[in-house]
Amino acid sequence: MGERPILHEYAASGNCYKIRLTAALLGVAIERREYDIMLGETRTAAFLNGINANGRIPVLQIGDRLLPESNAACFWLADGTRLVPSDRFARADMLRWMFWEQYNHEPNVATLRFWMRWIGEAKLSDVQRALLPAKIEAGKAALALMDDHLAKHDWLAGPALSLADICLYAYTHVADDSGLFGLADTPAVQAWLARIEAQPGYVAMGA
């Protein structure tokens, strides 16, 4: 693979963890550079001009090329490996879950984790507070939809572990950091989390 890819990240972010977990499961070494989002380190001119004009982490750097968006970085790492199904439908179905994650899961499950645990309920803005009921409902619906699927299938897409599982694992396994989502309500999700944690090469979020 030539020189190591560099992950520009904030380690507590599930979006960054997805990439580390993908690399670990594939046995690919990456270099990590940490930015403290709570101190605004991804909003400096150096970051905006040099790493990502969007002001967001993660960004995967491959040589002098920069790849933002966590799920795209996972795809770059896993392209051509067992983590991307070789069957055409399963490959698209894997991406289906990854797009769904960004639209239906992350803005609810991950955002509520950040709001409740990093910002703190007392410090939420009026707009954030007004959004809480809808986000809690949408987060519960997202976890229930996964549970329904996983009650019938071991993996989200295709016959084996794929990027869909890794990308959804990242925020699902810490969903209850917000104090709002009890995984006891979704037993099939719990069993699936354990299947992922049993994979050779698995690394925990805090590792």
Next chain:
Amino acid sequence: MGERPILHEYAASGNCYKIRLTAALLGVAIERREYDIMLGETRTAAFLNGINANGRIPVLQIGDRLLPESNAACFWLADGTRLVPSDRFARADMLRWMFWEQYNHEPNVATLRFWMRWIGEAKLSDVQRALLPAKIEAGKAALALMDDHLAKHDWLAGPALSLADICLYAYTHVADDSGLFGLADTPAVQAWLARIEAQPGYVAMGA
């Protein structure tokens, strides 16, 4: 390809249009089935049980298999064609723009189009009204980020038209339906829209 894929859709939705435009540019025939989302036709038990438990269109049906998520449906249609770059980095970079579209562009540019043109400003809920300033700012930032990129590159990812362009074209070319985004502010985006419209096989949204 065997039998024709069936697109379960609402024609005025940009997410559905992406799939029609991909199929048209590739010369692939698809069958269309229309549901009126304004009449709740995607929230019936038949739709939720038979087509998509998420209650959303589009869904692309391939034989008896169902593929929700517009960008995943586009990927299934285009997998192995010129619309998915053969270079590994460009392929991931295409997906980067497609994930970004779902997280940063669609929830602002497309949602505001729906709110202002379909629901109507006078009928917005208090929560929706409270979100307007942030969504307008985020929508402008998304269009500005595209404009910066397209001032230096003809296409979003790789050396030629790809799914990234098609998926972002869908809501960008009607961004001003909301009355909130003047494309005159983003001349590089305007020129890129024209490049897409000049492609052989291009079909308009209302076609």
